[in-house]
Amino acid sequence: MLKAINLTKTYGKHQALSQLNLSVDKGEIFCLLGQNGAGKTTTINLFLGLIESTSGEALVDGITVKPNSNKTTKMIAYIPEVVQLYGNLSGVENLNFFSRLAGFKYTNTDLSNFLSKAGLQKEAHQKKLSSYSKGMRQKVGIAIALSKNAEYIFMDEPISGLDPKATIEFTKICKELSSEGKAIFMATHDIFNAVNVGTKIGIMKEGKLVHTSNTNAINATELQDLYLKTI
């Protein structure tokens, strides 16, 4: 489980995140909505151990991220809006590089299987990354998460800039991963997709989580209305 207990981050006098309490179980997809500057990335960075909280705790599988981020990062994968990969290496070579960095050594067949599971077509596996679309790069990002065997996957605006087909494919893979017991925490601006892919929705305003609901209790139009009233 991912858990935030009164998690707070201040920069000088500015509260980027204030008293955040939330939990995300394995098998859940938590979609966090909120305007620019609401505190979504700050939340993710605290769980990733990239920044230190001012007060409160971020826990991964019951372990407090700081000062145990060497343990918690092993359970976590992170897929940013733009997955940074080496353009002159192929999909397989990139995956080999990043999985080795994480301490894993796989055969070419294993690496290809991860890429296929992430939805990347076989013909692309040996092609250089410089020829990949944004959606294909996202799939390599997912394959890296799979190769790490990460139980918890953080995504920061992963579908921003993806075309509808790539978005649908990405959503399908997220649902598959959650059905296999992964917990996904996604910051997004896409209300429709949040309802579609998420099991839980949160709305953040000025560093505070001001609303949470289960997606089976709300449709996209209702969420849109609620969002506009809330932010």
Ligand SMILES: Nc1ncnc2c1ncn2[C@@H]1O[C@H](COP(=O)(O)OP(=O)(O)OP(=O)(O)O)[C@@H](O)[C@H]1O
């Ligand atoms: N290193 C920093 N120093 C000072 N202020 C910061 C720093 N990082 C973030 N902030 C501030 O914290 C607040 C929350 O930022 P954050 O990046 O978490 O927002 P966000 O919801 O992810 O926004 P976006 O949708 O634009 O990515 C913002 O007001 C931002 O300016």
